[in-house]
Amino acid sequence: MSLIHRYQSKDLRIVLDINSGSIHLMDEVAYELLPFMEEGLSVEETVSRLAGSYSEDQIRSAWSECRDLADSRMLFTKDIYEPAIDAYTQNRQPVVKALCLHIAHDCNLACRYCFASEGEYHGERALMSFETGKKALDFLVANSGARKNLEVDFFGGEPLMNWKVVKELVGYGRSLQESHGKNFRFTLTTNGTLLNDEIMDFCNREMGNVVLSIDGRQEVHDRMRPFRGGQGSYERILPKFLRFAELRNQERYYVRGTFTHYNLDFSKDVLHLADLGFKQISMEPVVAPETEDYAIRREDLPRILEEYDKLADEMIRREKEGRGFTFFHFMIDLTGGPCVYKRLSGCGSGTEYLAVTPAGELYPCHQFAGEEDFLMGNVEEGIQRPDLVEKFGSLNVYTRPSCQDCFARFYCSGGCAANAFHFTGDLKGNYEIGCQLQRKRIECAIRIKAALSE
Amino acid sequence: MEHIRTLNTKSLQTTVKKGGCGECQTSCQSACKTSCTVGNQSCEHK
Structure with missing residues (x-):
């Protein structure tokens, strides 16, 4: 496969050197000669191939610049990471560093796309007890090895339906920190219906991040996120989310929406949230089987890709005008991003990251909760299925065939x-x-950085 | 350079030796929960 990814957008010709992460903006001649250089053609052969379009001087000078980059390992860099990842995954201590605590398998909304089946996760409605939550935190501390930073997300269902236990568990986690040399990072994901000042104050003191679920325009939101009685939830939550975001100084939160087949013009929903004043915005494509009427279908893809471009254009415009905002899926940290180990070994589900149900059962992640084949153990006895840990631990970019040429x-x-x-x-x-959308989002993220670097 | 402008990026090769401490955020604990996005996360040791 090619060692570079080239794409054009507006007047930018962007070249990503896949294995070094280097990004180059090129003029036309340099951009056009790259495939010949990669193919192994000599400069003379390339000159003759491109002679009709560019002068020999232009081709030779662009060639020489590309050559310099290749010599500096910033172009056509080879993938040298596979042995390192093998050694890393085989030798690493099996530690757990993050839990998704399903503090409530119950919800007061009936969101149509909910993968948790309105909070129940293929099981009974249930709330996690303080005792079970405590054991979960003890399990985390006991299995976290030398890791200092431990992450606990209060998830549901709707976690505020079990708020008392959330507060108690935060207190319990804090009490373990000093004696065990740990630092808990708590986060909360909520539909907002039950938010009040007391909860917001507590979260602002204790939660490193809060994820606030809202889908954008009122008609879009209310269609998919009704109360159980059918009435929309937008008007109930919006004032609370606006206040919450302000109280957090527009930092360390996301308003997070889901877009579906019914709002393929989702850039309008993102901009709706931005126009309301939110600065940290996430909007994810729904993940649902094609049999669902709201599912994203293959034929929706061209439209969605175009929407991402539209959104990127508008974000560049707003940023230049000094009224930019963050869109989670276009965030990319080019100078301080993660190391290759993180980049290649995935999210850590089933190994570093586990989900805990109200009954204390352990699953590889929140999306597997309730699927018996993936039940890994429980907070009292720990992991009972080391085979699953091994299976998930072996997942990385090199063990997934379709990633090889991506x-x-x-x-x-x-x-x-x-x-x-x-x-x-x-x-x-x-x-x-999902892969096609991910590729597009990365192209957009890089393009935004490129456009703003001018 | 006349034909090329290179953005400032961290070279992935340099992270082979120093990386792998595992202290960074788990990707699904941020805001996704239905996709896997690691490229936008930050290293704890930058």
């Missing part, structure tokens, strides 16, 4: 194992719609 593999780390499994029946499979 330029985006250093940015998605092989994608979501749950999506792969649910769409293909194989943890090493690939969810093709």
Whole structure:
């Protein structure tokens, strides 16, 4: 496969050197000669191939610049990471560093796309007890080895339906920190309906991040996120989210939406949230089987890709005008991003990251909760299925066949194992719609950086 | 350079030796929960 990814957008010719992460903006002649150089043609042969379009001087000088980059390992860099990842995954201590605590398998909304089946996760409605939560935190501390930073996300269902236990568990976690040399990073994901000042104050003191679920325009939101009685939830939550975001100084939160087949013009929903004043915005494509009416279908892809471009254009414009905002899926940290180990070994589900149900059962992640084949153990006895840990631990970019020729593999780390499994029946499979969208988002993220670097 | 402008990026090769401490954020604990996005995360040791 090619060692570079080239794409053009507006007047930018962008070249990503896949294995070094270097990004080059090129003029036409340099951009056009790259395939010949990669093919192994000499400069003379390239001159003759491009003679009709560019002067010999132009071709030779562009060639020489590309050559210099290649010599500096910034162009046509080879993938040298596979042995390092093998050694890393085989030798690493099996530690757990993050838990998704399903503090409530119950919800007061009936969101149509909910993968948790309105909070119940294929099981009974249930709330996690303080005792079970405590054991979960003890399990985390006991299995975290030398890791200092431990992450606990209060998730649901709707976690505020079990708020008292959330508060108690935060207190308990804090009490363990000093004696065990740990630092808990708590986060909360909420639909907002039950938010009040007391909860916001507590979260602002204790939660490193809060994820606030809202889908954008009122009609879009209310269509998919009604109360159980059918009435929309937008008007109830919006004032609370606006206040919450302000109280957090527009930092360390996301308003997070889901877009579906019904709002393929989702850039309008993102901009709606931005126009309301939110600065940290996430909007994810729904993940659902094609049999659902709201599912993203293959034929929706061209439209969605175009929407991402539209959104990128508008974000560049707003940023230049000094009124920019963050869109989670276009965030890319070019100078301080993660190391190759993180980039290649995935999200850590089933190894470093586990989900805990209200009954204290352990699953590889929140998306597997309730699927018996993936029940890994429980907070009292710990992991009972080391085979599953091994299986998930072996997932990385090199063990997924479809990642081998994908330029985006250093940015998605092989994608979501749950999506792969649910769409293909194989943890090493690939969810093709998700992959196509991911590639586009990375192109847009890089393009935004490029456009703003001028 | 006359034909090429290179953005400032961190070279992935240099992270082979120093990386792998595992202290960075788990990707699904940020805002996704249905996709896998690591490229946008930050290293704890930058």
